[in-house]
Amino acid sequence: MQTEIIIAGFGGQGVMFIGQVLAYAAMDKGKQVTWMPSYGPEMRGGTANCIVVIADEEIGSPLVENPPASIVMNLPSLDKYEPLIKPGGVLIVNASMVDRAAQRDDITTILIPANDIAEEIGDKRLANMVATGALLGCLDIMTVKDLEAALEAHMPGRHKHLLPKNFEALRKGTEFAKQAIKK
Amino acid sequence: MTRELWKGNEAIAEAAVRVGLEGYFGYPITPQNEILEWLSQRMPEVGRAFVQAESELGAINMVYGAACTGARVMTSSSSPGISLMQEGISYIAGTELPVVLIDVMRGGPGLGNIAPSQGDYSQICHGGGHGDYHPIVLAPASIQEAVDLVPLAFDLAEKYLNIAVILIDGSIGQMMEPVELPEMRPVVRKDYPWATNGAIGRKRRVLSSIYLEVSIEEEVNLRLLKRWEEIQKNEIRFKEYYLDDAEIAVIGFGTSGRVALSAVRAARSQGIKVGLFRPISVSPFPARQVAELAGRVKSILVVEMNAGQMLKDVQLAVGDRAPLEFYGRLGGVVPFPNEILGEIQRIAKQPPSLDGNPTQRWLARMTTPKK
Incomplete structure (x- = not known):
């Protein structure tokens, strides 16, 4: 079993962190995992992305062309990655930052207003965790509980007071995605 | 040991600290900067030497000098920086010193770019510097393998008095994977019979790569080649x-x-x-x-x-x-x-x-x- 996830957005939206939290959670579950960031000039002020590969056996390529899952936090990332998702895959779109509808009908697309939900919780910087929660609502690889445990275990002590709101963001994202799938 | 999520460059640097790196000398270049960044904090913390040199030439010659003392030493760079180091690498080979070098390869030729590449293979494996010498070159494909090869690189360099290179590319340097790092070991300074570590109470030792008498230079070359034969016999992986x-x-x-x-x-x-x-x-x-x-x-x-x-x-x-x-x-x-x-x-x-x-x-x- 192998799952690949591309997470993309503007620098500062926390896309690298989403990938790291997924990687930590996968590692803690005893999986093999790679986290590959874009580190080129594009990360200096433009879009940032990272690719997470989670597998049961030794991972080959840390890069993937057609991932089965992706979180896109802004419009340039939607434009870039929507055509690349594997048919049958999952695309989480931060609808707060995107003003167009999804174009693919052969994948599950969740348009989630991640910034708005984050602001309701009290901090717009939680948009990345809202989107991550939405991904978990659509994928069977890990549960919200796994991610909460990873955040608890690996966040530095000085950030521990932020955990409850991060948990809330994950849960709200998951609930939103599950409702959206039902419709 | 538990598995921890580490970035390749940082994991390699930390592994070197844990297996007794005594001196690091380097100069920044992407995509290997995290090695310097990590060591600039870690080496002083454990009371060891970290020097950011004025250039790659400075760095490789500082490593050369420090290796003469018998200390466990290392430098790192990326492709264009490795090119600048070639003269020093040849001098180190000619002086028969153990040095570990990390090359985090990037796109080239020339200034190229900072993306992952394997364009330094020939330069690293088959020369680059002048003269007949052969570095030991280890090419890991994952961060765990890179971490495991760090102590091996030091051991091989010291066993054969040879340069040992860990050859990776920007993607291994920049990515994160779960790894088990080696336990922290105490620094053990080997008592080499050639080390220039203070001549009080004993005869002076001289280390050099200059042999003006050609027959002696030929002997040195033959010795290097005999050693390389041993390496070829024993160190295939x-x-x-x-x-x-x-x-x-x-x-x-x-x-x-x-x-x-x-x-x-x-x-x-x-x-x-x-x-x-x-x-x-x-x-x-x-x-x-x-x-x-x-x-x-x-x-x-x-x-x-x-x-x-x-x-x-x-x-x-x-x-x-x-x-x-x-x-x-x-x-x-x-x-x-x-x-x-x-x-x-x-x-x-x-x-x-x-x-x-x-x-x-x-x-x-x-x-x-x-x-």
Whole structure:
């Protein structure tokens, strides 16, 4: 079993962190995992992305062309990655930052207003965790509980007071995605 | 030990600290800056030497000087910086000193870019600096393997009084994977009979790479070559995947090797009998093992992130035992598994011929516009 996830957005939206939290959670579950960031000039002020590969056996390529899952936090990332998702895959779109509808009908697309939900919780910087929660609502690889445990275990002590709101963001994202799938 | 998530560059740096690195001298260049960054904090913390030199030339010559004292020392850089270090590398080889060098390769030639590449293979394995010397070159494909090769690189360098290089590319430097790091060990300074570590109460020692008497310089050269023979005999390392019943063997090192692993698995799932041979020591090159492999497969595909630099070592080993094909991506492009899968499928359908030149065939495919 192998799952690949591309997470993309503007620098500062926390896309690298989403990938790291997924990687930590996968590692803690005893999986093999790679986290590959874009580190080129594009990360200096433009879009940032990272690719997470989670597998049961030794991972080959840390890069993937057609991932089965992706979180896109802004419009340039939607434009870039929507055509690349594997048919049958999952695309989480931060609808707060995107003003167009999804174009693919052969994948599950969740348009989630991640910034708005984050602001309701009290901090717009939680948009990345809202989107991550939405991904978990659509994928069977890990549960919200796994991610909460990873955040608890690996966040530095000085950030521990932020955990409850991060948990809330994950849960709200998951609930939103599950409702959206039902419709 | 528990598994921790580490960035490649930082994991290599921390592994070096834990196995007794006493002095690091370097100069910043992407994509290996995290090695300096990590060591600039860690080395003073444990009371050891970290120097950010004024240039790569400064760094390599500081390593040269520090190695003369018998201390465990290291430097690191990326392709253009490694080019600048070549004079010092040759001097270190000529003085027969143990030094570990990390090369985190990037796209080139020239200033190139900071993307992952394997374009330094020939420069690192087959010279770069002047004169007859052979560095030991280890090419890990994952962060765990890189971490495991750090103590080995020091041990080999010190055993054979040779330069040992860990050759990775920007992707291994920048990515994160779970790793188990070595335990923190105390620094053990070896009592080398040649070390220039203070001559109070004993005869002065002199270390140099200058031998104006040509017959003595020839002796030094022969000694280096005899030692290299020992290294070739004892220090071959490689990993095999799915080769037992393979009719096609893919050969790739480092990142191109691990990308090829994905392609090999995909091809296997389509019923193609293909396996992967991944050299870990690229110098000494596992020539005998590759020759044996060539004797039992129908064809070989070499995959690299350069224009076929390791291919030449494979060709030397294989001779006419098996037909070869080559697939390379250049200038900082990392191949996707599908590209290599396409090559495997093509070879499975129509096995290549012993005639002609695999590099020319590849170049023709690369430069012919796709329909």
